Amino acid sequence: MAERKPPMARILGVMQRYGLAILSVGAALGIALLLGRYHFRGVEFPLFLFAIALSVWYAGIGPGIVAVLLSSVAFDFFFTEPLYSLYIRTSETPYYVLFILFASLLAWFSALRRRVELALVRSRDELQQEVELRTQQASLLDLTHDTIFVRNMNHVITYWNRGAQELFGWTPEEAVGKHSRELLRTIFPIPVEEIEAELLRTDRWEGEVERAKADGTSVVVASRWSLRRNEEGKPAAILETNNDITQRRRGAEEVLKLNQKLGERTAELEAINKELEAFAYSISHDLRAPLRHVVGYAEMLEKNASKVLDEKSRRYMTTILESAKRMGMLIDDLLAFSRIGRAETRQTLVSLDQLVKEVRSEVSQETDERNIAWKVGALPELYGDRSMLKLALVNLISNAVKFTRTRTQPQIEIGCAERPSDGVVVFVKDNGVGFDMKYVNKLFGVFQRLHRADEFEGTGIGLATVQRIIHRHGGQVWAEGLVDKGATFFFSVPNHRR
Amino acid sequence: MDLVGRILMVEDDPRDRELTMTALEEYNLTNEVVVATDGEEALDYLYHRGKFQTRANGNPAVLLLDLKLPKVDGLEVLQQIKSDEKLRMIPVVVLTSSREERDMVASYKLGVNAYVVKPVDFHEFVNAIKELGVFWAIINEPPPGSIKKK
Numbered sequence: 001m002a003e004r005k006p007p008m009a010r011i012l013g014v015m016q017r018y019g020l021a022i023l024s025v026g027a028a029l030g031i032a033l034l035l036g037r038y039h040f041r042g043v044e045f046p047l048f049l050f051a052i053a054l055s056v057w058y059a060g061i062g063p064g065i066v067a068v069l070l071s072s073v074a075f076d077f078f079f080t081e082p083l084y085s086l087y088i089r090t091s092e093t094p095y096y097v098l099f100i101l102f103a104s105l106l107a108w109f110s111a112l113r114r115r116v117e118l119a120l121v122r123s124r125d126e127l128q129q130e131v132e133l134r135t136q137q138a139s140l141l142d143l144t145h146d147t148i149f150v151r152n153m154n155h156v157i158t159y160w161n162r163g164a165q166e167l168f169g170w171t172p173e174e175a176v177g178k179h180s181r182e183l184l185r186t187i188f189p190i191p192v193e194e195i196e197a198e199l200l201r202t203d204r205w206e207g208e209v210e211r212a213k214a215d216g217t218s219v220v221v222a223s224r225w226s227l228r229r230n231e232e233g234k235p236a237a238i239l240e241t242n243n244d245i246t247q248r249r250r251g252a253e254e255v256l257k258l259n260q261k262l263g264e265r266t267a268e269l270e271a272i273n274k275e276l277e278a279f280a281y282s283i284s285h286d287l288r289a290p291l292r293h294v295v296g297y298a299e300m301l302e303k304n305a306s307k308v309l310d311e312k313s314r315r316y317m318t319t320i321l322e323s324a325k326r327m328g329m330l331i332d333d334l335l336a337f338s339r340i341g342r343a344e345t346r347q348t349l350v351s352l353d354q355l356v357k358e359v360r361s362e363v364s365q366e367t368d369e370r371n372i373a374w375k376v377g378a379l380p381e382l383y384g385d386r387s388m389l390k391l392a393l394v395n396l397i398s399n400a401v402k403f404t405r406t407r408t409q410p411q412i413e414i415g416c417a418e419r420p421s422d423g424v425v426v427f428v429k430d431n432g433v434g435f436d437m438k439y440v441n442k443l444f445g446v447f448q449r450l451h452r453a454d455e456f457e458g459t460g461i462g463l464a465t466v467q468r469i470i471h472r473h474g475g476q477v478w479a480e481g482l483v484d485k486g487a488t489f490f491f492s493v494p495n496h497r498r
Numbered sequence: 499m500d501l502v503g504r505i506l507m508v509e510d511d512p513r514d515r516e517l518t519m520t521a522l523e524e525y526n527l528t529n530e531v532v533v534a535t536d537g538e539e540a541l542d543y544l545y546h547r548g549k550f551q552t553r554a555n556g557n558p559a560v561l562l563l564d565l566k567l568p569k570v571d572g573l574e575v576l577q578q579i580k581s582d583e584k585l586r587m588i589p590v591v592v593l594t595s596s597r598e599e600r601d602m603v604a605s606y607k608l609g610v611n612a613y614v615v616k617p618v619d620f621h622e623f624v625n626a627i628k629e630l631g632v633f634w635a636i637i638n639e640p641p642p643g644s645i646k647k648k
Contacts, residue, residue, distance in 0.1 A: 288595040293513040299620035328618030
């Protein structure tokens with residue numbers, strides 16, 4: 001059915017068109033006859049011409065011819081003597097010929113006009129579409145925030161979008177028609193002749209230029225030029241897009257400046273570090289020597305004079321010796337502590353299990369006589385500096401041993417909890433004297449002690465050392481405790497190799 | 499009695515010298531101790547220069563060397579000894595207050611035979627010196643050309 005419809009529609013269309021011709025001629029005839037009744041004469045001729053014109057105009061040339069023929073026959077039959085006969089007197093033949101010629105001419109003109117009219121309408125529609133499209137494109141260009149403008153080969157601006165207005169400050173009305181270089185006072189990075197040569201050669205150029213804004217300030221833009229050629233291939237216009245890179249340029253300069261500052265600061269820090277190193281070095285050499293002398297001579301004095309000294313004086317001697325030894329320990333611990341900050345870390349795969357075994361055997365001298373219940377869980381391997389990690393474990397484990405001294409059934413637990421965010425987390429837990437969580441922040445400070453020296457000996461550097469070691473490994477230390485209920489010390493070490 | 503090797507002690511601090519001598523006394527090793535108070539004197543002894551111009555031939559059985567010395571420091575003395583064909587066989591023991599790793603590394607790189615940190619504790623100090631003295635001056639067989647006496 002669908003296939004037969006177009007021919008059907010065409011046949012219907014043809015019938016309509018010829019029907020129109022017949023109808024219009026019939027109507028003209030009817031009106032002429034009606035008017036004839038009322039004694040109006042000579043109206044038939046223009047009426048038939050009108051019917052012909054109508055047929056040609058709306059139905060085309062074929063129906064027009066039909067209308068001419070029908071009109072001629074009707075005219076002859078109804079309006080020329082002898083009436084109601086198709087007989088044409090010889091003397092009236094030219095009259096008919098003229099009528100047909102005139103009617104044909106009218107039909108022809110009418111058809112011609114019709115064609116012209118249609119063509120005009122079509123081109124008007126096309127033009128309208130084109131205008132719509134162009135308007136849409138132009139408004140799209142206008143919509144972008146990118147700066148776009150067009151100038152002809154004499155550098156006169158012919159198009160100026162909203163982005164250009166936003167960047168440079170001139171409205172399209174102000175900018176269009178102006179000389180672009182004069183308006184924008186462009187400063188090119190290379191001679192402009194080279195730029196133009198490249199543009200003509202490759203049809204494009206891009207680079208950074210400096211331009212003036214309407215408010216007088218300058219702006220650095222990344223500029224891209226595209227050359228538009230006319231149909232003959234001759235350069236016609238240049239389309240330019242600009243991107244404001246002032247901030248970027250300023251940012252880059254800022255970064256450069258900051259880097260310079262950083263360099264200076266680094267040099268300063270290096271100098272300070274060197275000074276510190278020299279300081280620690282001289283402590284190591286020079287502070288220990290007099291201390292050794294104090295101890296040495298006091299010992300010799302004690303040996304030589306102990307018989308003549310009374311009880312009190314002997315106690316003085318002992319105190320001198322103990323104090324000097326304590327100072328020696330402090331110096332050693334402090335030096336070790338400062339060394340951790342200065343020394344390079346040497347990353348290797350370290351077995352914590354092995355380390356804990358070694359540390360336990362080192363502290364066994366003290367623990368052998370005591371009945372410590374050790375509970376050591378499975379410990380992982382991790383990347384780190386072996387000797388530093390060992391020092392950290394020595395401090396934590398000997399602390400646990402020390403602070404459980406007053407317990408009849410001391411317990412020390414060492415274990416590991418792996419958390420994805422922290423890598424490896426190791427803890428050392430004891431049931432010793434513990435500490436007040438109020439002071440937890442003081443635990444890891446240098447020379448900070450939470451116990452009196454006559455309760456538990458120590459220099460107050462051990463946990464600071466642990467913290468420094470773990471920080472150097474990129475990890476964290478923390479502690480939990482309760483007075484008289486034991487303490488747990490945790491440290492985390494990132495699992496990845498640093 | 500065993501043969502006792504000559505000990506060259508290079509030490510600028512008179513108290514350290516006295517303490518060291520006290521420690522060595524216990525084994526009667528003091529007779530064979532020669533003292534140099536700085537690096538230059540140590541080199542003078544080894545090269546028969548200055549006040550040691552007229553000393554008898556022969557190298558010490560061991561050299562106890564402090565690192566921090568006036569004029570020529572310990573590491574320079576060590577370097578000089580170890581780069582001299584005639585002296586390089588002398589056993590050198592660095593005896594210093596410094597536990598600094600870089601001193602240790604530098605000394606071992608230069609070929610030191612032992613590195614001893616002077617303990618602050620007097621008993622430990624005396625023990626260390628005594629053991630050093632006994633080992634290097636009595637037990638150890640020094641290289642040929644060293645001075646050793648009854």
